[in-house]
Amino acid sequence: MQRLxxxxxxxxxxxxxxxxxxxxxxxxxxxLLDSQPLADSQAPQEPLPGATSALFxxxxxxxxxxxxxxxxxxxxxxxxxxxxxxxxxxAFEVRLPCAAHVVRLRSExxxxxxxxxxSPLLKQAVRLELEQLFERAAQQP
Numbered sequence: 001m002q003r004l005x006x007x008x009x010x011x012x013x014x015x016x017x018x019x020x021x022x023x024x025x026x027x028x029x030x031x032l033l034d035s036q037p038l039a040d041s042q043a044p045q046e047p048l049p050g051a052t053s054a055l056f057x058x059x060x061x062x063x064x065x066x067x068x069x070x071x072x073x074x075x076x077x078x079x080x081x082x083x084x085x086x087x088x089x090x091a092f093e094v095r096l097p098c099a100a101h102v103v104r105l106r107s108e109x110x111x112x113x114x115x116x117x118x119s120p121l122l123k124q125a126v127r128l129e130l131e132q133l134f135e136r137a138a139q140q141p
Contacts, residue, residue: 001060001061001062001063001089001090001093002056002058002060002061002062002063003062003063003064003086004062004063004064004100004102005064006055008055009055009056009062009064009100010064010066010102012030012055012056012100013028013029013030013062013064013100013101013102014028014102014104015030016028016029016030016031016099016100017029017030019101019136019137019140020133020134020136020137020140021106021133022129022130022132022133023107023129024105024106024107024108024109024126024129025103025104025105025106025129025130025133026103026104026106027101027102027103027104027133027134027136027137028101028102028104029097029099029100029101029137029140030099030100031097031098031099032056032059032062032098032099032100033059033097033098033099055100056100059098060098061093061096061097061098061099061101062099062100062101063085063086063089063100063101063102063103064100064101064102064103065081065082065085065086065102065103066102066103066104066105067081067082067085067105068105070108071105071106071107071108072105072108072109074117076117076118077109077117077118077122080117080118080122080123080126081105081126084123084126084127084130085103085130088127088130088131088134089101089103089134091134092134092135092137092138095134095138096134096137096138101137103130103133109122109125109126
């Protein structure tokens with residue numbers, strides 16, 4: 001599994017559309033096989049702005065994590081959530097299609113319920129929700 005690193009890669013993956021959602025996360029996917037121009041096509045195709053072939057050099061699963069400060073104020077919480085995202089995605093790698101994926105935190109975890117920045121309770125809640133997110137995404141074509 002490759003990791004998304006540049007802003008254009010993240011923007012391209014986010015433009016692909018939302019595949020699955022949970023209360024706190026959204027998974028966006030850009031299919032790499034569909035976006036590549038066909039070699040035996042007779043009509044020349046104009047390259048799209050930020051062509052995916054230049055952004056994604058290999059045809060495999062790509063993943064990025066977006067955990068904005070708006071939804072996770074503490075750096076330790078943001079890093080913990082990102083680690084969970086990458087750990088869970090590794091378990092689902094074989095079930096995911098060849099595409100660029102971005103997992104985006106879309107709402108905050110209640111700080112009254114999860115007082116500690118890295119409590120085991122928070123880690124468990126994040127893990128369960130990410131498993132649901134990837135399970136739904138793996139079932140999508």
